[in-house]
Amino acid sequence: MTTHTEHQAQQGREPLDVNTPGLSQFDIVREGARRDDIEIVHYEPQVAPGSKAERRLTRTVASFFLLTGLAATAFLVVYIWWPWEYHAGSGGDKWYTPLLGVTLGVALLGIGFGILTWGKKLLPKEVSIQDRHEGAVASDDRIITGQTMLYMADELGVKRRPLLGISLLAGLAPVGAVAAAPLVGGLISQPHKNNQMFTTGFAPAEGGQKVRLVREDGRPVRPADVSTGGQITVFPGIDHGVSNLHADSPTLLIHLRDSDAQESRRANERVGHGDYMWGNYAAYSKICTHAGCPASLYEQQTNRLLCPCHQSQFLITDNARPIFGPASRRLPQLPIEVDSEGYFVAKSDYTETVGPDFWERP
Amino acid sequence: MKRRKFDKAAVPGNVARGVDDRFQVATPLRRLLNKVFPDHWSFLLGEIALFSFVILLLTGVFLTFFYEPAMTEVVYNGSYAPLRGTPMSAAYASSLDISFDVRGGLIMRQMHHWSALLFMAAIVVHMLRVFFTGAFRKPRETNWIIGSLLFWVGFLAGFTGYSLPDDGLSGTGLRIASAIMLSIPVIGSWVTSSIFGGEFPGTIIISRFYIAHVLLVPGLLLALIGAHLGLVFKQKHTQWPGPGRTNGNVVGERMFPRYAIKQGGFFMVVFGVIALMGGLFQINPIWLFGPYEAWVVSAASQPDWYVMFLDGSTRLMPAWEINIPIGDGYVIPPLFWPTVVLPGILVGLSTLYPFLEARRLKDTRSHNLLQRPRDVPARTGLGAMAVTFFIVLTLSGANDVIADKFQISLNAMTWAGRIGLLVLPPLAYYVTYRICLGLQQHDREVLAHGVETGIIRRLPDGRFEEVHQPLAAADGHGDGHGALPYAGWVVPKKMNRLGALGPAIRGFFYPIEKPAEAPVSPGHPPVEPRPEREEIGSGESRR
Numbered sequence: 001m002t003t004h005t006e007h008q009a010q011q012g013r014e015p016l017d018v019n020t021p022g023l024s025q026f027d028i029v030r031e032g033a034r035r036d037d038i039e040i041v042h043y044e045p046q047v048a049p050g051s052k053a054e055r056r057l058t059r060t061v062a063s064f065f066l067l068t069g070l071a072a073t074a075f076l077v078v079y080i081w082w083p084w085e086y087h088a089g090s091g092g093d094k095w096y097t098p099l100l101g102v103t104l105g106v107a108l109l110g111i112g113f114g115i116l117t118w119g120k121k122l123l124p125k126e127v128s129i130q131d132r133h134e135g136a137v138a139s140d141d142r143i144i145t146g147q148t149m150l151y152m153a154d155e156l157g158v159k160r161r162p163l164l165g166i167s168l169l170a171g172l173a174p175v176g177a178v179a180a181a182p183l184v185g186g187l188i189s190q191p192h193k194n195n196q197m198f199t200t201g202f203a204p205a206e207g208g209q210k211v212r213l214v215r216e217d218g219r220p221v222r223p224a225d226v227s228t229g230g231q232i233t234v235f236p237g238i239d240h241g242v243s244n245l246h247a248d249s250p251t252l253l254i255h256l257r258d259s260d261a262q263e264s265r266r267a268n269e270r271v272g273h274g275d276y277m278w279g280n281y282a283a284y285s286k287i288c289t290h291a292g293c294p295a296s297l298y299e300q301q302t303n304r305l306l307c308p309c310h311q312s313q314f315l316i317t318d319n320a321r322p323i324f325g326p327a328s329r330r331l332p333q334l335p336i337e338v339d340s341e342g343y344f345v346a347k348s349d350y351t352e353t354v355g356p357d358f359w360e361r362p
Numbered sequence: 363m364k365r366r367k368f369d370k371a372a373v374p375g376n377v378a379r380g381v382d383d384r385f386q387v388a389t390p391l392r393r394l395l396n397k398v399f400p401d402h403w404s405f406l407l408g409e410i411a412l413f414s415f416v417i418l419l420l421t422g423v424f425l426t427f428f429y430e431p432a433m434t435e436v437v438y439n440g441s442y443a444p445l446r447g448t449p450m451s452a453a454y455a456s457s458l459d460i461s462f463d464v465r466g467g468l469i470m471r472q473m474h475h476w477s478a479l480l481f482m483a484a485i486v487v488h489m490l491r492v493f494f495t496g497a498f499r500k501p502r503e504t505n506w507i508i509g510s511l512l513f514w515v516g517f518l519a520g521f522t523g524y525s526l527p528d529d530g531l532s533g534t535g536l537r538i539a540s541a542i543m544l545s546i547p548v549i550g551s552w553v554t555s556s557i558f559g560g561e562f563p564g565t566i567i568i569s570r571f572y573i574a575h576v577l578l579v580p581g582l583l584l585a586l587i588g589a590h591l592g593l594v595f596k597q598k599h600t601q602w603p604g605p606g607r608t609n610g611n612v613v614g615e616r617m618f619p620r621y622a623i624k625q626g627g628f629f630m631v632v633f634g635v636i637a638l639m640g641g642l643f644q645i646n647p648i649w650l651f652g653p654y655e656a657w658v659v660s661a662a663s664q665p666d667w668y669v670m671f672l673d674g675s676t677r678l679m680p681a682w683e684i685n686i687p688i689g690d691g692y693v694i695p696p697l698f699w700p701t702v703v704l705p706g707i708l709v710g711l712s713t714l715y716p717f718l719e720a721r722r723l724k725d726t727r728s729h730n731l732l733q734r735p736r737d738v739p740a741r742t743g744l745g746a747m748a749v750t751f752f753i754v755l756t757l758s759g760a761n762d763v764i765a766d767k768f769q770i771s772l773n774a775m776t777w778a779g780r781i782g783l784l785v786l787p788p789l790a791y792y793v794t795y796r797i798c799l800g801l802q803q804h805d806r807e808v809l810a811h812g813v814e815t816g817i818i819r820r821l822p823d824g825r826f827e828e829v830h831q832p833l834a835a836a837d838g839h840g841d842g843h844g845a846l847p848y849a850g851w852v853v854p855k856k857m858n859r860l861g862a863l864g865p866a867i868r869g870f871f872y873p874i875e876k877p878a879e880a881p882v883s884p885g886h887p888p889v890e891p892r893p894e895r896e897e898i899g900s901g902e903s904r905r
Contacts, residue, residue, distance in 0.1 A: 041606075084466075104634075106638075115626055191551035191552055247537075290696070294656065322681055326697065328682065328696050357545060358544040358695070362691055
């Protein structure tokens, strides 16, 4: 409790005249602190000046800074002369970034530890107490400020002339909206333009031309291209059909085994998708109905399709019904057939909305 | 005219006088230099966040010189052979260039990413410190709100930055974000199409995110950080209770030179650690993920750690779809609850907590002294509950990786998460509450009976008893000592904290000083405390 009593003893003392001759620098510093309601109650050097300990600490700090110099120079040398251009394999360029990191890190840590040792070990330790003046604004001041503000408001006379206030508010509110309008208005984009939320790249072209199912490289797909139990990702055979412009279109074309195909066909008939499959082939949207990730992990044995983002699982033989995880809606099925040239085409666009759910989805 | 001799020694004084004549800064400057800061290691947590933010700005400026925020399709022709000839967005191509074809670009990218992770981590740990010690109480509620906002704005900064490289992983994250926006009832499709400028992904989202990431969000962060620090400065730090420390003062060091020097040194240490991490630990190797394509994703697609709890909540949500049979029919998808409603509740609860607690305790006083977590078991329990909730969600965000590595069924992991989310937080509350009470009781016990010495004494009648070293002097009641009041601060529980065992031996390979002769028998005269621990420290100066 010594510190506290000493501090209390300082309350109500006369300010020191700093022009008094014979005052030490520290006396003036302490007086300055006192004028800010700070009492330096304890101030002592950690190491005696000129002592062995001080010399040792000085050497430590100096060596930290010298280490920094060395490491920073090494950083520059590495940065300029080390072979940095990427080559396949395991060449020296693989060491470029790690070497930069080590040299830069050591250089910065050297400064850091140097400064820390300097500050923590060499500088005198002190304990000071500063008053907080919690709620110290005199209640008089509060009253004066409050009344000043109220007086200003009265001067404006809105109280006596309410129409001024009302008309000002009524006039200003739309001005605020004017400020926001260009930004918001510029951003707003009608989501139902061209029926974009409900169509995909498989929608037949203007002349009723059915869209082919193509691979990643644009080649159309024949039934023989997918082995039994296998699956491939197909895209609409239109311009940019494979690109992200048609992010909702990627479709999984699955060649089911005989027994699975029968089961699948029965399930299709139950939901009115009787003619959606072609032979043992079924096509389902690859875009998860939950959050839009491509559901792409297909387990051949159980005919389950798993989305790796949130683990929704769909049972392909039951119309891609969600059987586990957060997805609540089946993957939409694409009705397919084979055209006269023997390539897969979409009979029509998806008959359900593809991709994640939204409010207006019918 | 005789030229006056130039007096070098008088220059600083003259300059200072000149400046003060014009700007009158002497008094405020002295006030600033003299400002007293209390010190405790845990106060550095917030500073780690601040320093990481500075490093984020520094490295971020470097990256803007080479990054191209455009989704125009280009064919990659850079140094990374496996992707040569692949069509990709200009944004992804320039991110690859930063990694491979800009000298020192990879380390800058990695330092930027590591410091972003550290920034968020430091914010969270700092918030926990503030929460568990009650530093958010009046008058600091505003700063608590600003602090929670900083977390969510930092979250936004992180997410917009994460999306910029337009690689396979970040594109998937963006797709999920668009689905989250879509799931909002009534306005969802309008929000999404307005932000993406049409259907996902469109062609402008990257340039929009870019301007948000380099201008809007950092500007907001800077403003909030400025307000946060300004308030800390104005209201002064909190401090732990202790001898001489009251609600009305600040005990510590003046800002200059020692405190400021320690801060400067610590900044360099944080910088150095981030440089080491950026150089040595690979992060976000976008060249392995490939460009974003809507039909490609791999298993173990995880977001950065601070987003993982939302990914976890999404995975645990059951498939509950709400259909509203009006007109053509409307729907609220299950995605809405864990990704829009849950964060909304989290923001609201955490932001308003200071007011909820003050209201419950009918507490309108100002508090500048911290509380030990054990002394406020209900709040500590709530905190433990929140942390448990967060950890269950975060682990669930990686439940596929856990299932794979530990050979557990994935569906079992999901169910474990669902059950754990409901059962574990209340359990954590109960256990924490009991632990707090136990610790409180032990503190009181030591204050009343003294520190266990480990010395067993056999009494003449054959009984054994342990000798306790009392903390208080004899109080004249005859039987030794009186109980000390609890002062809200650490109670010494080991003999060497009382100075009874002498100072700990220093030196790494061999002791550089002789251990003090430690009196072990309770019959010895009272022990002198160690001189350098006399001032502000732990319990012994309370004697």
